[in-house]
Amino acid sequence: MDQLPARPPRLALPDAEPVVALRGLTKRFGKVLANDQITLEIRPGRIKALLGENGAGKSTLMGMLAGRLVPDAGRMEVHGREVRFASAREAIAAGIGMVYQHFMLVEAMTVAENVLLGQEPGFFLSPRDMERRVAELAAQYRLDIDPRARVGDLSMGEKQLVEILKLLARDSRVLIFDEPTAVLTPAETFRLFEALWSMTAQGKAVVFISHKLEEVLAIADEIAVLRSGKVEAELRPEEIGSKADLARIMIGKDVLLEVDRTAAEVREQVLDIRNLNGLGLTDINLDLQRGEVLAVVGVAGNGQKALVEAVCGLTQPPKDTIFILGKPWREYYADPDWKHTLSYIPEDRLGLATMRNKNLVDNMLLTTRKGFRSGPLLQKARAVADTRELVRKYDIKPGRVRVLAWQLSGGNLQKAVLARELYREPRLIVAEQPTQGLDVAATEEVWRRLLDARDMAGILLVTGDLNEALQLADRVAVMYRGRVVAQFPVTDRDQVDKIGLYMAGVTDF
Amino acid sequence: MDWGILVALLAAAVQSGTPVLFATLGEMLSEKGGVLNLGVEGMMSVAALAAFLTAYFTGSPWLGFLAGGLAGACLASLHGVICVGFLGNQVVSGLALTILGLGLTHFFGTPYIGLAAPGFSKFAVPGLADLPVLGGILFRQDALVYVSYVLPVAFWFFLQRTRPGLAVRAVGEMPAAVAAAGLHPLRLRLFAAVAGGFLVGLGGAYLSLAYTHLWTNGLSAGRGWIAVALVIFAFWRPGRAVAGAYLFGGVMAFQLRLQATGTNLPSSLLLMLPYALTVLVLALSAWRGRGADAPAALGVNIEPEG
Numbered sequence A: 001m002d003q004l005p006a007r008p009p010r011l012a013l014p015d016a017e018p019v020v021a022l023r024g025l026t027k028r029f030g031k032v033l034a035n036d037q038i039t040l041e042i043r044p045g046r047i048k049a050l051l052g053e054n055g056a057g058k059s060t061l062m063g064m065l066a067g068r069l070v071p072d073a074g075r076m077e078v079h080g081r082e083v084r085f086a087s088a089r090e091a092i093a094a095g096i097g098m099v100y101q102h103f104m105l106v107e108a109m110t111v112a113e114n115v116l117l118g119q120e121p122g123f124f125l126s127p128r129d130m131e132r133r134v135a136e137l138a139a140q141y142r143l144d145i146d147p148r149a150r151v152g153d154l155s156m157g158e159k160q161l162v163e164i165l166k167l168l169a170r171d172s173r174v175l176i177f178d179e180p181t182a183v184l185t186p187a188e189t190f191r192l193f194e195a196l197w198s199m200t201a202q203g204k205a206v207v208f209i210s211h212k213l214e215e216v217l218a219i220a221d222e223i224a225v226l227r228s229g230k231v232e233a234e235l236r237p238e239e240i241g242s243k244a245d246l247a248r249i250m251i252g253k254d255v256l257l258e259v260d261r262t263a264a265e266v267r268e269q270v271l272d273i274r275n276l277n278g279l280g281l282t283d284i285n286l287d288l289q290r291g292e293v294l295a296v297v298g299v300a301g302n303g304q305k306a307l308v309e310a311v312c313g314l315t316q317p318p319k320d321t322i323f324i325l326g327k328p329w330r331e332y333y334a335d336p337d338w339k340h341t342l343s344y345i346p347e348d349r350l351g352l353a354t355m356r357n358k359n360l361v362d363n364m365l366l367t368t369r370k371g372f373r374s375g376p377l378l379q380k381a382r383a384v385a386d387t388r389e390l391v392r393k394y395d396i397k398p399g400r401v402r403v404l405a406w407q408l409s410g411g412n413l414q415k416a417v418l419a420r421e422l423y424r425e426p427r428l429i430v431a432e433q434p435t436q437g438l439d440v441a442a443t444e445e446v447w448r449r450l451l452d453a454r455d456m457a458g459i460l461l462v463t464g465d466l467n468e469a470l471q472l473a474d475r476v477a478v479m480y481r482g483r484v485v486a487q488f489p490v491t492d493r494d495q496v497d498k499i500g501l502y503m504a505g506v507t508d509f
Numbered sequence B: 001m002d003w004g005i006l007v008a009l010l011a012a013a014v015q016s017g018t019p020v021l022f023a024t025l026g027e028m029l030s031e032k033g034g035v036l037n038l039g040v041e042g043m044m045s046v047a048a049l050a051a052f053l054t055a056y057f058t059g060s061p062w063l064g065f066l067a068g069g070l071a072g073a074c075l076a077s078l079h080g081v082i083c084v085g086f087l088g089n090q091v092v093s094g095l096a097l098t099i100l101g102l103g104l105t106h107f108f109g110t111p112y113i114g115l116a117a118p119g120f121s122k123f124a125v126p127g128l129a130d131l132p133v134l135g136g137i138l139f140r141q142d143a144l145v146y147v148s149y150v151l152p153v154a155f156w157f158f159l160q161r162t163r164p165g166l167a168v169r170a171v172g173e174m175p176a177a178v179a180a181a182g183l184h185p186l187r188l189r190l191f192a193a194v195a196g197g198f199l200v201g202l203g204g205a206y207l208s209l210a211y212t213h214l215w216t217n218g219l220s221a222g223r224g225w226i227a228v229a230l231v232i233f234a235f236w237r238p239g240r241a242v243a244g245a246y247l248f249g250g251v252m253a254f255q256l257r258l259q260a261t262g263t264n265l266p267s268s269l270l271l272m273l274p275y276a277l278t279v280l281v282l283a284l285s286a287w288r289g290r291g292a293d294a295p296a297a298l299g300v301n302i303e304p305e306g
Helices: A058-065 A088-093 A111-116 A127-140 A156-169 A186-201 A213-219 A243-251 A304-311 A329-334 A349-353 A360-372 A380-393 A410-423 A440-455 A466-472 A493-497 A499-503 B003-032 B040-058 B061-085 B090-112 B134-138 B143-161 B163-173 B175-180 B185-211 B223-233 B238-261 B267-287
Strands: A020-029 A032-042 A047-051 A073-078 A081-083 A096-099 A174-178 A205-210 A222-227 A230-235 A269-278 A281-289 A293-297 A322-324 A342-345 A428-432 A458-462 A475-480 A483-489
Touching (some): A020 A058, A047 A058, A058 A096, A058 A174, A058 A205, A088 A096, A096 A156, A111 A127, A111 A156, A127 A156, A156 A186, A186 A205, A213 A243, A269 A458, A281 A293, A281 A304, A281 A458, A304 A322, A304 A428, A322 A329, A349 A410, A360 A380, A360 A410, A428 A440, A440 A458, A475 A499, A493 A499, B003 B040, B003 B134, B003 B163, B003 B238, B040 B185, B061 B185, B143 B185, B143 B238, B163 B175, B163 B185, B223 B238
Parallel strands (some): A096 A174, A174 A205
Antiparallel strands (some): A073 A081, A269 A281, A475 A483
């Protein structure tokens, strides 16, 4: 992420009174102290980053600020006056708005209708008038969006702009963003950052919750690090020497942001893609050996999805273009064995990788059931025992096998998927955005597991995170508009430096 | 076939389509707000009786009409309390409502079978009634039919051009967004269900006050179910509901005509025609994949935030 746009000069607002002041906020859930004596000030015209691992208490803190949770102790002040919110409605009325990770939008309605829902000027509505008002608001903050578009037709980035417009239409003075970049492509992330700067330039206060260090360093005016429910440190970006320093404060121990990576022995070929044309792809030639990691990188939406779906059997590629474990695609997918074959770790953990309302045993059986067959029956007892063993080995919290998939946190769910897929001792692993939305500790663990898996498999890693690609891969392939525009070993520093250009489609220098 | 017969047939189509139109719009309003109500048949039936009894004892057909709407609203609020308030299953509650409604009507209506109440009679709208063809079809009807001409336009205007209409549509699609906007999703749903029930009740009242003036059992005769089907056929749009209701009314009128002229087709087959048409129409709209036009949160209750 070294291509974030240049930050505009910071406004000098040294004397600005805080819009919101939190004084000793404390919140307890049963025995767990989620927030312990939090004191923070949020000032207009500034971006305050709230950095912390999953479970550090960020969401609890913002829940109190946004009126969804009631603090057990401590005070909240808005413009110096003490407030107590009984509901999100009261927080919004006080000028505090939140953009959640899961958008609260009506897909079937237009952008204008969504933005002005509950904010309409009179009893009767004029679509043209509503669209004009929203267009003016968007122009004021330089947000690029068509007020007449149906929200269901928009990209994730555009939907987020609609959420932002909703808050701006309500004259929110404090805008809280909960992991706003988790769902965005790099290009959309840049646009979001520009929008945030535009808002702070006009006097809004922004709270940016994240666990992505690069982003926090790039965007924040002030950084508050949360750890175990306490404010561990309050810093300015210029006081921070390196990413590793910041990570150390956040984790409380040294993290290996650079994983220790020794080359594995390269053995037989497990994936061969020859002259793949079609499915929105052009002239794809890739090969992968056991013991190797091939990273496919690029801006989201440049054909990575189509490639993964074809390799993993979700869509059918043209004849004689994809060979898996030495077999043509059709022959391989006619009757793939459950073990020693291809394992797929999808991006969509709760939709494609798991069944949200089933427990871990059933979710384990989703791809391994052929291994628990005896005639027409299923050896459920053995499946439970094996799942229990995996839960223990991978330290999947809360440590029970009867827990339902949706009840797991992102990191634990991904560990469960990984555990299941590695249980199959695959020869080829397709890992799609395997650490998206995970905290540093979970990311590190996923990385280590994948590197260890090189002994048995070749890994096709599809990722939007360049750092991840460079940490794990032996070779990198850059995709742009359905083509592989460059392919090179990570040891080729020259080429690695040009990845940003390749991702933008520039190949002639 | 000369013009006179065709005009008479189409006029009859409009008349038999009218109660279905009221009910279809009522169910559509409820569904737009996210509440699936399969109790339309029972609600129409109870409303028909309530309207008849009110008109019979007060002598005022308009009071009867109002009473029909209120009866529909009452039953719908029962459904609303069960589903919106207590998170009951919408399908089960709706089916129960149908059975309850038909049972109540039978029980309380039987003593009045064969009695007549003052109802609505046809009259010509001055001026308009003399239009060629159209005048005979549309403007020599009873007052309630004229009310039904205005209704779809008002319905569309309410949903698309007013603040509560926008909120009702939103609560049928994404209740969480409505809550986030500072509105009250549960109240909106209850409103949609009850207001929809009122319209359904008006459709029921039409049956006993205008379609016939005599009380008899089984007046609703499956029209409630047709209305539920027509909402899907109409892709939740009032304009298409008008087309659907009159199409159904046309087939109903046509088969009655055919029976009256005496064909050798068995009458039970003819009676089946409108319902067969409904099945056909539903299959066609499913085949065209328009189920996706349904409100996204239709039939999904709003769980309290944990």
